[in-house]
Amino acid sequence: MRPSRRGFTLIELLVGGAVGSVVLLGISLTFISQARQYQTHASRRAIQSNARQAMSFMSRHIRSAGYGVDPDRTVLAYDSFNAAEGTSQTGYPDAVVVHSRDLLFRRDVTSATSNRLVVNAPIPLLQRGQILLVLCRNNGSITTTQHHAFVTVGQHLENSMEINLDTTDPAAAPNSPTGMPGRLFHEQALLDGNNCYDTAQVVKVSRSAFYVAAFDEPGNATTRTPYLMMHQGLDLDRDGTIGPNDAVPVAEGIEQLQVAYILNSMGTAMPRVLGVNEPTTAEHYGEQWQTMIPPQMVGPTRRIPQWYTLPLNDLEKPAREEDSPVNIRQLRITLVSRSSTQDPQHVGDDLMLANAGEAIGATVPWRQLENLSVTGVTPDTSDFTPQGRGFYRVILREAITPKNIQLNSQFIATTEAGG
Structure with a gap:
C-alpha cells in the first residue's frame, strides 16, 4: 500500500507567513530603535566632545592672558558679535580677545622711530599684524609719560633686522575680533622723541580672538x-x-559663546557678575572696555597707572570696585554645542528657558546663557539660536582665572635672545 504524502494547507501557509512576518517586524523595529538610540547617543557624545575640546582650547589661552601685558589690554569682550558683518547685532554670540607675552622671543633694539624698528639680530619670521612690545631699559627723559609702547608690524618679513611698523592712526584702527590689532596696539607715536627706545628691548605679544561663525556645507x-x-x-x-579669511576653525558645532566678567569685591561682599552688555555699552564693548582707574601723577609731568599701585585688599580705595579690567577675577565662558545633523524624530533641545522669575536677557549669577536674548532677532540669526530645529545640544560653562592679570609693572625679559 502506497503511503500518503500530505503537505501544508493554504491556511497553514498563511498562518505561518503571518507569524513569521510579525516576528520579522518585531526584529526590524527593535533594530531600528537600537540604531536610532545609538545615533542619538553618538550625537550627544560628539557634541560633548566638541564642547570640551573648544573649552579646553580657550581655557589654555585665557589662563595665560595678561602675562607681560598691561591689564587694560588683557581681556577684550564683544557683545553679540556678527562675524559676517563685523558689527554688534542682537541674538549673535559674544566674542572675546585675550593677549599675553611670548615667552621665547626677544630682540635688542638699536634704533626706533614711529615707522621702523632696527634690532640687533635677524628675525626668522614676522607676520603683518604681529603685536610687539617695546620696553625701555631706563626711565628716559623726565618729561616721558610712558616707558613702554605697544606697536603693530606693518609688513611681512623674513630673516630681517628691520621691522616696518603699521602707521595707522590709533583713532582709525579697527575695534574688531576679525581685524588687525586696534588702537591699544598702535602707540608708535611714543617712539619718536624719546631716546630710551633706541636702547630698548622688543618682545612679541600673542593675540587670540575667539568668536562663532556659520558656514555653508556642501x-x-x-x-x-x-x-x-x-x-x-x-x-x-x-x-x-x-x-575673517585669516581665522582658523577650532571646533565644529559651537552654536553659542557667552562671556561674563566676575569682578573682585571688597571684604566679604559677593563678587559681581558683569555682563558684556551693560547699559554703558560704549564703555564695555571690545577695546572700549577701559573705564580705567585714573593714572597717578608722579612729579609734574609723569604718570603711572594706578593699577600698578593699588593693593587688592586696600579698603580705602573704592577704585577696586569699579568696572575696570584690572578688577577681573575670572572670565566666565559658556558654550553651546549642537549636533552636526538634524534628527527628524527630535523636536530639538531648547536652551533658552528662563529661570523662574527671570526674564531672558538678564545677567544674573545663575543664568546659564548670561545675557543672550533672541527677542526681535532677524531670521539669519537662527544659525545661532539654541532652540529646536531638530538639533541635540549640550551646554558647558567654566569660570577661568587669568592669574597673570594683576601686573604690577612692566619688566625686561631675562631669557637669552631667541625666536
Missing part, C-alpha cells in the same frame, strides 16, 4: 554649520588685508 542649502573660530590678528594668507 549639499546642504538650508542649514549652515557654526564653528568656534580663532583669529590672531595676522595676515596669514598674505593677501595684503587682515580679515
Whole structure:
C-alpha cells in the first residue's frame, strides 16, 4: 500500500507567513530603535566632545592672558558679535580677545622711530599684524609719560633686522575680533622723541580672538554649520588685508559663546557678575572696555597707572570696585554645542528657558546663557539660536582665572635672545 504524502494547507501557509512576518517586524523595529538610540547617543557624545575640546582650547589661552601685558589690554569682550558683518547685532554670540607675552622671543633694539624698528639680530619670521612690545631699559627723559609702547608690524618679513611698523592712526584702527590689532596696539607715536627706545628691548605679544561663525556645507542649502573660530590678528594668507579669511576653525558645532566678567569685591561682599552688555555699552564693548582707574601723577609731568599701585585688599580705595579690567577675577565662558545633523524624530533641545522669575536677557549669577536674548532677532540669526530645529545640544560653562592679570609693572625679559 502506497503511503500518503500530505503537505501544508493554504491556511497553514498563511498562518505561518503571518507569524513569521510579525516576528520579522518585531526584529526590524527593535533594530531600528537600537540604531536610532545609538545615533542619538553618538550625537550627544560628539557634541560633548566638541564642547570640551573648544573649552579646553580657550581655557589654555585665557589662563595665560595678561602675562607681560598691561591689564587694560588683557581681556577684550564683544557683545553679540556678527562675524559676517563685523558689527554688534542682537541674538549673535559674544566674542572675546585675550593677549599675553611670548615667552621665547626677544630682540635688542638699536634704533626706533614711529615707522621702523632696527634690532640687533635677524628675525626668522614676522607676520603683518604681529603685536610687539617695546620696553625701555631706563626711565628716559623726565618729561616721558610712558616707558613702554605697544606697536603693530606693518609688513611681512623674513630673516630681517628691520621691522616696518603699521602707521595707522590709533583713532582709525579697527575695534574688531576679525581685524588687525586696534588702537591699544598702535602707540608708535611714543617712539619718536624719546631716546630710551633706541636702547630698548622688543618682545612679541600673542593675540587670540575667539568668536562663532556659520558656514555653508556642501549639499546642504538650508542649514549652515557654526564653528568656534580663532583669529590672531595676522595676515596669514598674505593677501595684503587682515580679515575673517585669516581665522582658523577650532571646533565644529559651537552654536553659542557667552562671556561674563566676575569682578573682585571688597571684604566679604559677593563678587559681581558683569555682563558684556551693560547699559554703558560704549564703555564695555571690545577695546572700549577701559573705564580705567585714573593714572597717578608722579612729579609734574609723569604718570603711572594706578593699577600698578593699588593693593587688592586696600579698603580705602573704592577704585577696586569699579568696572575696570584690572578688577577681573575670572572670565566666565559658556558654550553651546549642537549636533552636526538634524534628527527628524527630535523636536530639538531648547536652551533658552528662563529661570523662574527671570526674564531672558538678564545677567544674573545663575543664568546659564548670561545675557543672550533672541527677542526681535532677524531670521539669519537662527544659525545661532539654541532652540529646536531638530538639533541635540549640550551646554558647558567654566569660570577661568587669568592669574597673570594683576601686573604690577612692566619688566625686561631675562631669557637669552631667541625666536
